[in-house]
Amino acid sequence: MMCLKNCVAAMALVIAPAVSFAWPWNNDMANQISVKPQEGPEAVRQYPQHSVPAAGTRTVRVADMDAANKMVNPNRATPASIANGKRMYQIYCETCHGASGQGDGPVGAKLVLKPYDLTADKVQKELPEGYIFGYVTLGGAIMPSYANDLYPSERWDLINYIRHALKSEKPVAVGVK
Numbered sequence: 150m151m152c153l154k155n156c157v158a159a160m161a162l163v164i165a166p167a168v169s170f171a172w173p174w175n176n177d178m179a180n181q182i183s184v185k186p187q188e189g190p191e192a193v194r195q196y197p198q199h200s201v202p203a204a205g206t207r208t209v210r211v212a213d214m215d216a217a218n219k220m221v222n223p224n225r226a227t228p229a230s231i232a233n234g235k236r237m238y239q240i241y242c243e244t245c246h247g248a249s250g251q252g253d254g255p256v257g258a259k260l261v262l263k264p265y266d267l268t269a270d271k272v273q274k275e276l277p278e279g280y281i282f283g284y285v286t287l288g289g290a291i292m293p294s295y296a297n298d299l300y301p302s303e304r305w306d307l308i309n310y311i312r313h314a315l316k317s318e319k320p321v322a323v324g325v326k
């Protein structure tokens with residue numbers, strides 16, 4: 150009987166925090182009034198009266214692949230855009246998709262699902278550019294999402310590089326002479 154009393158007391162001590170504080174508490178810090186990635190300040194408060202939008206970086210929400218497919222590349226494929234896209238590709242994509250774009254990067258080689266060939270006609274010609282934008286933004290089954298790593302404009306530059314230079318350039322892996 151004594152044990153039962155002690156055991157119940159011990160159990161109550163264990164359960165108490167779960168009852169008195171909102172469970173689970175591991176995401177308490179995230180559940181607060183703060184601007185989350187991809188959210189504008191309107192989530193917190195309204196824009197002041199008479200305020201005007203300022204030029205600069207913008208967050209772009211992409212609801213799903215259907216919405217992404219309809220998006221149009223706002224960045225022209227200028228040499229500067231392609232060069233910036235190449236820089237982004239080397240930093241973020243080459244490890245998996247390879248310098249050649251064919252999915253033969255060192256990390257890609259270790260994956261069960263091989264990274265798709267970005268030089269294939271499907272990616273080069275058939276898919277809308279918005280599809281690639283959506284894929285980079287939302288990620289795939291294995292491929293991570295790059296919504297928080299790359300500004301929308303950097304993602305469009307990346308697409309200009311993939312569509313206008315990746316296949317025609319002679320691949321040179323970063324750091325390899």
Ligand code: HEC
Pocket residue numbers: 238241242243244245246256257260262263264265266267271272280281284285288289290291292293295307
């Ligand atoms: C961790 C490895 C990895 C990285 C890094 C990566 N990808 Fe992928 N990618 C994949 C894999 C694996 C697939 C195949 C499908 C999937 O996982 O959803 C894929 C698929 C794709 C597709 C779909 C192609 C199609 O035919 O439908 C596109 C487009 C793409 N990647 C572009 C990129 C770009 C651009 C970057 C750099 C920002 C990038 N990926 C970075 C692994 C990666």
